[in-house]
Amino acid sequence: MEIDFITNHHKKTKRNYLERVNKINKAEAAIKAKKWGFDYWDGSRDINYGGYHYDGRWEPIAKKMIDHYNLNNHSKILDVGCGKGFLLYEFKKLLPDCEIKGLDISSYAIENGKPEIKNSLTEGNANNLPFKDNYFDFVFSLNTLHNLYCFDLEKSLKEIERVGKKNKYICVESYRNEHERVNLLYWQVTCECFYTPEEWMWWFKHCNYTGDHSFIYFE
Template sequence: MEIDFITNHHKQTKRDYLARVNKINKSEAAVKAKKWDFDYWDGSRDVNYGGYYYDGRWEPIAKKIIDFYKIKPGNKILDIGCGKGFLLYELKKQVPGVIIRGLDISSYAIKNAKEEVKEYLKIGDANKLPYSDKEFDLVLSINTLHNLYCFDLFSALQEIERVGKEKKYLCVESYRNETEKVNLLYWQVTCEAFFNTEEWKWIFNQNNYRGDYSFIFFE
């Protein structure tokens, strides 16, 4: 099912797409970004976030997720591509007693995660999750899977199905027209999977992903 928790959050950021390619060395920025280190999270905005700090903006997203999936104390939640753990922090704050786990490829993000949730996060790859079958009541992956090559993307989708029960949600970057495709190509620094919405849905079906999903568009 397509369900959108992210668009309002995404649209809070203003983007100058032409400046992204005309004023910086895009290839050098991408090389730095794909190290998933300081430059990606807290370095120059030319590389990626330009400083990824807690500011409460994940709170309304967490509330939507909690309401939609009827999260309650004792539920076990996994966030794949958790970054510094801000979403997991909001989920745990709003539902005391929820059990959280986070996985990210970035050792820098884990080291600099929010202190309240750092103990629940670990370094790892989305294509081989270090968890048991049907371990989680809810599996999340927001703005992560489009950074994988197809062979890893397919494995990651199958892994989400393996470790999750019924409730799963992912969000990926995509496009619906040529303008959005060009803007995505201009803006991204880590994306490896460039698919329109119908291609993404086909990929979900090919890998038996039966969870919910949404798309980020660069309008």
């Protein structure tokens, strides 16, 4: 089922797409970004976030997810592509006794994770989740899986399905027309999967992914 938790958050960022390709060396920015280190998270805005710091903006999203999936203090929650763990921190604030786990490929993000939950974050790849079958009550992945090549995307979707019970949610970048496709190509520095919603739906079906999903667009 398609359900959108992310669009309002996504639209808060103002983007100058032409400046992104006319005023910076896009190839060099992508090379630096794909190392998933300081440059990606806290370096220049030309490369990616330009400083990824906690500011509480993820709390409303955590509340919406908790309400929608009926999560509680007994729930086990996994974030695949957790970054510095800001959204997981919001879950823990709202549900102090829940169990949280986060996984990210970036050692820099894990090392600089939210101190209160840093011990719940693990460095790793989404294509091989180090967790038991059907362990988590809620598994989610935000703006991560489109950064994988297709062979890892297939493994990752199957892994999310394997470790999760009923409730799963994935958000990925997509495009519905040529205008959005060009904007995505201009803006992104790490994306490897450039798919329409219909193609994403094919992937979900192909991998027997049974959870929810949403797409973000660069309008």
